[in-house]
Amino acid sequence: MRAITITDVAKHANVSKSTVSQYLNKRYEYMSENTRKKIEATIRELNYQPNIIARSLKQKSTFTVGVVVANILHTFSTQVTRAIENYFYEHGFHIIVCNADDDPEKEKNYIEMLRAKQVDGIIIFPTGDNLDLYQRMKRDQFPIVFMDRTIEDLNIATVMLDNHLAAKLAIDEFVARGYQDIAIITTSISRNISPRVERIQGYKAALQSHGLPVRPHYIKTADVAEIPHAMSEMLGLQQPPHAILAGNDIVLNEVLRYIKTRDLRIPHDVAVVGIDDVPFANFYTPEITTVKQPAIEMASQAAELLLNQINSTGEADTSVHRFQPTLLLRNSC
Template identity: 35%
Template sequence: MPKIKLIDVAELAGVSKSTVSQYLNGRFDYMSEKTKERIKLAVSELDYVPNPIARSLKMDKTKTIGVIVRDITGYYTSRTIRGIDDYCKTSDYNVLIYNTDVDPEIEARSLEALYQLRVDGIIIASSGKNTALIAKYIERGLPIVHFQLEHDGNEKNIIVSDYRKAAFEATEYLIKLGHQRICFMTQNFKNVKSRMDRYLGYTDALNHYQIPIEQQLIQYWQRKSGFQQPPTNILQTVNPPTAFFTQHLAITTELLTVLNEENISIPDDVSLLGFDDIPMADFFKVPITVITQNPYEIGKEATKLLLNNISNKDAPSQKIMIPCSLSKRLSCKEI
């Protein structure tokens, strides 16, 4: 079946191409009702679908934004995307989503693809490895808003949780339960400001309550290799921690797996507090106490900021901090 073109609609309706174009773009100021009806019938009869890319070449906006995420299956990410999509629906915008699996090369290709598709702007959970490339697109006039992680602190427009305050409040909660030896389990945070902020919140609380900071209680986890030191070994030291404070949902779930395999009871043998909620946590035998972010709100605020930058190219840069909350459950006990 041959592809229907704009000229085919114009010929069937007995009008010019420009008149059909005006109709499709909602410009009816000087168009009679009869003309509109003829074009409407022609579009319906031919089953004509406008080419959005071709139309974007003639318009300032495509009414489409791109979203680049690290792991589309993650609970935090999926809730953020829902916030983005819901806000776009109320603003007549469409969303294109790209998943990178935390691969900087895929992220770079995603940025290029969205730029070629002439999206009006991009929301990105960046790997931190394409800073210069992102800056190049911003210089070309493409609005970009970051979320989830702040890397070097130079991101121009960004929406993140208030990680430092949340980590302080979580550590303080454990301290008030009597815990003095709290094992901070994290990914490498030296080059990622958002992770550093969590560490600083943890140390702020220790300093506030005059508890020494012990480097052996700072333990690292990597996405591919797991824990640098097995949690069971940590619990077998002379003076073991009484609580684990995990900084990522994947760390929490892997730690739970290890403790369960070794029949280590929570909270009888060790308390556990995690960063990021666990789906269906209330159905666990021992529901886990967590810091709860608000990814849906982050998605809405990121979209609101991006659309504002799209409509106002001179809008000042913003860093917006979204509060977290502490969901107290049964995994932390008083000692």
């Protein structure tokens, strides 16, 4: 049997090929409701499958975008990726998700692969170590948006959290509850990953605003495998911290695991707040206070910025869009 074509659909539905094309591109405003239903019924009756390759060649678009995630294990990354997929699906696009594992070389390979596949644009959680590649994409006027992390002087549209405020919300709550010996622990800042650096900066500024000293031995940055050792060092101090701010959800997991293995009590022995809400926060014992990122809103903003670049609508937006965090009060401090 020969393949059903758009011409067959148009003839069977008694409409023009251009009307069927408008329907396939979800431009329903160009037709009546009755025409839309008639084309829909015809496509179903004839079992018509659009030729995606031909459509791509004609419109010079693959209707595909890439998302390069730094670390898919982060709850925030998963939430954002899911929301991006939903946004683009509603606009007739598919997405390809790549996990860079915070490895610049892996990130580079994925970006080059996506461009070889001629995706229409890419949203990147940048590792920070591929400046030449980012600059080349910028010179090529290739649609690109950064998510969660910023790189100065590149003038690439970026969506991220107000990380200083995220740390401040946690420190303010600790202080309001009477804590003064407050520590922070994050994953490694060896590549100056902006959210981690900014959260430490926000932590320092918040302590100073309350007239509290900034103690260097209360600030720990470490790879995930080294977090238990960092916790041992802090809690083994002559004057150990009585409250700990976990810089992200993966750090929070390690902090809680360490506390549990040492039979410490939260908040009696040590209080805890985590940046990034986690699914178990509501039913952990005790419930964990967290600082939540508006992941859905951030993802929608990033997707909209990328789609605007793809469609070349208006002047290119190269600004940094900061979103406000929310403190979710529970029982861990």
